[in-house]
Amino acid sequence: MALAPDPDHPRVDLPPGRLRGATEGGLCVFRAVPYAAPPVGGLRLRPAAPHPGWSGTRDATADGPGVPQPYLPGGDPVLGGHGAPPFGEDSLTLTLWTPAVDGGRRPVLVWIHGGGFVSGSGSMPIYSGDTFARDGDLVVVCINYRIGPLGYLYTGAEEGNPEGAGNLWLGDQLAALRWIVEHVASFGGDPGNITVAGQSGGALSVAALAGLPETQGLIRRVILQSPPFGLDLPGPDAYLERTAAFLELTGVKTVAELRGLPWPALIGAAGAMFARTARWGHWPTPFLPVIDGVTLTRHPVEALLHGTAADVDVLIGWTREEANFGFALDPGYAAAGRERVTARIAETFGAGAAPGVYAAYERSRPGARPVDVLMDLITDELFRVPALRLAEARARAGRPVRAYQFDLPAPAHGGRLGAAHCLELPFVFANFDRWAHAPLTAGFDPAVRDGLADAMHRAWIAFARTGDPNHPALPAWDPYDSAARTTMRFDSVVAALPDLAGDARRLHGAAAPGGRP
16 A cells, blocks of 8 residues: 655665655654675674665654764864764664655755864754755755774785785775766656765765776766875885874774674774874875775875776865864964974975975965974875876876865954865855754854855755856856966855966975976
């Protein structure tokens, strides 16, 4: 017998089983939808396995647990309280927003969250896809995937994994994308028009995912917000040294024993890994992707130039003061002197060039303290310059990208944060009401804030729909090419400017050795 329609609880029948969602603000929303089996017991630290399905109707009206991760009660001085418990390993799920469960074949926007490879969840309210679905007539999907030691710990070759495949996080994301391609038409989406977007570690994930042979033809375009393409990613031998340190911190000797520990024990040890892997003047990254030669054969940024990802449409950008997020409020770094910062510059440029590079940064920011020079250096070598190199290389190859720089400084903390990492997110999602907990987003002039959010939000929608971010309220946004190097500057006044980051491009191009791509 057919079920009577229920306007408050849309239902979708899929091969794994029936889902019962909810109507929220005129949208159909499905929460905690499993795309893979729970990675518990013998499946912990193993590649994502297919979900066995369910009988009857599965309730999809409420979020499930977030992915296990460290949690700081009360939050931090930049983002405040976010990503709160409950957490649990049964969290390989996704959240989906759609204007209607019909045959509409709407463009699909998939969001992969960031969080330094150790925090975040796709179900966090700050990533709610309702604004994109409502304003852009899109189907929006946000995914959870394993992070920290449960997703990024490299175990090497072992029984059941003779090749030493790693990067469980990437396998999770691939499983989620396959689920979306297979099922999104049942939610009114077009599986042939998928844009995958992400920020920070999520943006690096997007590049890695787009570069997999298995995703060829599945991803139409990508949006890369603040990808840390300047990270040096370890190979298997180097990563196994980290794994040995992690085992020591957990008090066990083998990976098999890790599978028997309660997950809070792994997360506790993950916190201690920050101290084990910290390097002065570097962004802390205790867990990283690994170039294992199996799941990742090269740095993810290189996939956007070669192979399966070479022909996808690309929108890429950064915030002007990315590194202020992690360093501006740290009193230890505020006390750093010129000599120590010059020594840090020498790690990249060499001892002979370091004093001149320091002076160049000092000239670009009158009144700069040593910590300001350090933060600009980290911003450039980790985020801005690698993004520029990608734009330059794709332009030379005839595959231009759209590039942007987010410049509007945060008023919080006396302006010390500047246009910090993560600050563009509430503008892109146009959802400042979901960021009330975050000091980072406080104090903006509402008219300036809302005008900029409208410009960015509509540009992201246009790009997800057609591959072209232009819309009537935006200055003409031309592709980045080797002649004009057009970069959209998102500030209180939005403008498309030629060679906006030219000083950094020339400085790092002339003095820094090598560099990708």
